[in-house]
Amino acid sequence: MPLTHIAMRAGKPQAYRQAIFDGLYQAMRETFDVPEDDQFMTISEHDADNFRYGSRYLDIARSDDLVLIQLTVSNTRSEAQKRALFRRIAERLAESPGIRPEDVFVSLVEVPKVNWSLGHGLAQYG
Incomplete structure (x- = not known):
């Protein structure tokens, strides 16, 4: 039962945001055994003044298209499942x-x- 919060810069169209929801859900189904219809997700959009990130942290060249994804999950998945989720x-x-x-x-x-x-x-x- 992941609870998913997505933060991103404002201005992307509805279809773009929907594709993020769909892609995340499919990745969780494929790697975390998330059941059908287990979708609890939000997207918050931020203007430039309220969205800050390290554009070169760990030598990763990030852009204003950065998407911050936080998943709250039960502590039942293996390290291999977590790595597979990130990749997927x-x-x-x-x-x-x-x-x-x-x-x-x-x-x-x-x-x-x-x-x-x-x-x-x-x-x-519980």
């Missing part, structure tokens, strides 16, 4: 909407399964 997200977003791999920044936040309530005030996984 970059591949999927390069295919559509055409984001350069250098502009795909992903962070995983892992939490115990008991930390999720998906509705009704219950801890469905």
Whole structure:
């Protein structure tokens, strides 16, 4: 049950943003065994004054097309699954909407399964 937050510069069309949602969801289905219809995602758009990044950090040439992706996930995946997810997200977003791999920044936040309530005030996984 990933909870996905995406931050990016404002100004991209709706189809571009939809392609990001679709690509992320497909990458998670392929590498993290995310079930069908398990989609909880937001995109926040920021003007230049409110979007800051290291354009050369770790010798990666980033551009204003940088997409910051934070996934909150249960702490149940292996290191191999995480590496596969990072790779597949970059591949999927390069295919559509055409984001350069250098502009795909992903962070995983892992939490115990008991930390999720998906509705009704219950801890469905705990």
